[in-house]
Amino acid sequence: MIAKSTIDAVYDTARVEEVIGDFVQLKKSGANFKGLSPFSDERTPSFMVSPVKQIWKDFSSGKGGNVVAFLMEHEHFTYPEAIKYLAKKYNIEIEETEQSQEDKAAASEKESMYLVSEFAQKHFSETLWRSEPGKAIGLTYFKERGFTTETIEKFGLGYCLDEWDGFTNAALKKGYKLEFLEKTGLTIVKEAGTDRQRTFDRFKARVMFPIHSMSGRVLGFGGRILTNDKKAAKYLNSPESEIYHKSKVLYGIYYAKQAIAKEDVCYLVEGYTDVIQLYQRGIHNVVASSGTALTPEQIRLIGRLTNNITVLFDGDAAGMRASLRGVDLILEQGLNVRVCTFPEGEDPDSYAKNHSYEEVKDFLENNAKDFIQFKTSLLFAETAHDPIKKAETVRDIVSSISKIPDRIKQEIYIQECARMLDVSEEVLFNTLAQNRKKEINAAVKEAKKDKEKAFEVVKNEPQRPQVNQQALLERKILELLLLYGNMEAEFEDLILKEDDKGELALEPEMVSAKVYEKIYLDLQEDEIGFTHGNFQAIFGLIVQEMNQNPEFNMGQFLSDKDIGLVEEISSILMEDEKYVLHEWEKKEIYPKSKEVGVAQIVSETILTLRCVLVKKQISELQANLAQGPEADNSGILEEVLGYIQLNKILSKKLNRVMA
The missing domain is CATH 3.90.580.10 (Zinc finger, CHC2-type domain)
Structure with a gap:
């Protein structure tokens, strides 16, 4: 603990x-x-x-x-x-x-898998540095790639011995369960007859690249074989598991996230060594798709940190064409994409290894092309003297532009495309419109199918949910407590008295109190309790905390609370912040600060809650009226009239017209 x-x-x-x-x-x-x-x-x-x-x-x-x-x-x-x-x-x-x-014993299965993965990373790293085969084979390989000791340690690189079950036995001796070794994919388990199992290390005789989450936890591994075994894959990744989903992970994101946000651009490469070599050279804002084709989930992961991606390709034209799909995916996600290609025979790894930081930085900045320039130069090289292929290339580029969700960007790219391809803007806009029409028709067809399915079973229209006014007011009171509970204010207290004619009326009386004291005493006086969800529990905790600690600290207050209560409190506190998203000031609208009239808001909220509860009481009394000619409802009717009179007084104070 x-x-x-x-x-x-x-x-x-x-x-x-x-x-x-x-x-x-x-x-x-x-x-x-x-x-x-x-x-x-x-x-x-x-x-x-x-x-x-x-x-x-x-x-x-x-x-x-x-x-x-x-x-x-x-x-x-x-x-x-x-x-x-x-x-x-x-x-x-x-x-x-x-x-x-x-x-x-209460540790979750997922946590057990994380612990097994973290043990594996440490084990492979120790094997690399301390065992003779690790140093002779694995460490030599990394040094030949040009990786320094500091880089190897930073990325947690390692080596798995050329033994069938060396790692598995080491893990079992340390108390890790075979169940989780198998679930993470580190160990392969095969049946070997009755009640017998054989275990194999998945990454036998491979140098190891641990794959981390954005927070630095080990999710899985990539392993590269160093022998010339034609039957074995050059690179092998951990299989999908509860903690490792390769389509949602980017290699190097843990080390790159701060640099990506700071530089406001992410360099996207293909391999582990590309990432490591560029990072070692000083280019820290670089990641790789982890042994898979680029996916929307991976792009969105980058999109949390920056809107700008530069894709780095080596000089292999065939490989570049295959990767164009990734460029279209980035455009679909609304991000800006540029492409940088290295000279023939070079890739990010070799270029970073053989050039200084300044040279690499200059190359990336000076050779990064807009995706239209890149696509045009790549595809037009093959279609220069073929009008039909040229037309197909134009359609291909317009198709990419159509994937951009921002219409303004689309128009700018169309203008740029027309200039570069020597095709009129009108033709390109018409092609773009045709693409949109196809998409709309496809969407309409899909919608019709859904509609036909809907008519197969007749369903009643869902009732529009009624607004729970009492719950909204209870929530508002909690918000006032959390934001201004310790604030001292002048309140207009309302005392119910009889006037000279014997009629009830509310007389104002000014009192000075803290907001939480005023709210607590008013609710106690009327014996009002919260009825919605966790509100009563939250109310009690806030009042207790403010009563005990004059210096109310939100961080400390939330530190030991149940996660469900913390989420509820945060939701209450941040409700008004959603309106900040509209940036009213830019529209020359300047909302009045709440602090100016806290006492008034508190009083009006409690008065409104009283009105709601009085109306509720009237409804309940009316529902209890007995039926029939001999029924005596005089007592109930007198009580109802009393509540109606009270409701009129409260509503008058709130300046509301009563029906």
């Missing part, structure tokens, strides 16, 4: 904007930061981070919370893992108490 002193130190030190900034590209937006949601596919930012409140809210998915909740949601960490990650990031020493057997 992690000591409370460590947890408190983590919450005191960790900055939500810094931690989330490692995973999402954040831009300043008033007092907050905004960015694209890491939990959904969106092109308009709806992800908000509040440095003042130390919380975040994703309006597209509804998720929210503090810094620990983000790591648990985004990286699938357990609570202790998130605390340890933050402690490591901020150089906080971790104090731990002895973990019980029950706690150890």
Whole structure:
């Protein structure tokens, strides 16, 4: 168990904007930061981070919370893992108490797979540096590639011995279960007769490249064979597992994320050694698709950090043509794409190895072409004297342009394309329109199919959900408590008195109090309790905390709360922040600051809640009226009239017209 002193130190030190900034590209937006949601596919930012409140809210998915909740949601960490990650990031020493057997047994399957993978990485690394075969074969290979000792250690490179089950036996001796060795793909298990199994190391006799998540956890491995065995694949990747999905992972993203956000561009290469060699040369904002063709998920991963991707190709024209699909995928995701090709016979690895940082940097900046220039130069070289092939190439390029979701960008690219290809803009726009028409027709056909399916079973129209006014008001009260609970204000207290004519009326009386005291006493006076979800629990916790600690600290308050409550509180706190996304100031609309009239908002909210509850009581009493000529409802009717009179008084104070 992690000591409370460590947890408190983590919450005191960790900055939500810094931690989330490692995973999402954040831009300043008033007092907050905004960015694209890491939990959904969106092109308009709806992800908000509040440095003042130390919380975040994703309006597209509804998720929210503090810094620990983000790591648990985004990286699938357990609570202790998130605390340890933050402690490591901020150089906080971790104090731990002895973990019980029950706690150890409660570790999830996924966590067990992470632990097995992390052990494997350390084992392969130790084998590389300490065993004779590791040094003679693996280390020699890496040194011949030009990798320094520092680089080899940084990327956690290693070697798996040329033994059938050397690694598996080492892991089993350390207490790791065969079940998880098999599930991660590190060990292959085969049946060998009755009640017998044979185990094999998947990466036998290979140099090892660990593949990390964005937060640095080992997800899987890539292994390169060094022998000339024609039956064995040159590169072998970990199989898909609970923790490793190759279509959603980019090699090197853990080391590159900060440089990508800082440089506002990501260099995309093909191989592990391309990434490592460029990184060693000083180009840190580089990643590779991890042993798979580029996927939309991988592009979106980059899109959280930058809108700009430069794809680096070697001089092999056939390989470049095969990779054009990746360029179209990047365009579909709304990102800007450039392409840089190396001289014939060179690739990113060899070029970085044989040139200085300045030379590599200059080459990348001076040779990166817009995707239209690249496609034109690549495809037109083969179609220069063939009008039919030239027409096909033009259609191909227009097809790429049609994938760009931004219409303004489309028009600019069409103009550029017309200039470069010597084709009229009108013809290109017509071709673009034809492409759009085909897409629309295809979408309409799909919609018709869905409609026909819908008529196969008759369904009642879903009822529009009714607004729960009481829940909204309870939520508003919690928001006021969280934002202004410790603020001192002058309140107009309303005292119910009889006037000279014997009629009830509310008389104002000014009182000075803290917001949380005023709300608590008003609700206690009317015996009002929260009825929605976790609201009553949150209300009690806030009042207790503010009563005990005059200096209310949101980070400390949320540090030991249930993750469900943390998400609920963050959602309440950040509700108003979604309107910041509209950037009202740019439209010359300047909303009035809430702080100016907190006392008025508090009073009006509680008055409105009283009105709602009075109306609810009237409805319940009317429902209890007895039926029949002999029914005596005088008592109930008198009570109803009393509530109606009270409702009129409250509504009058709120300046509302009563029916």
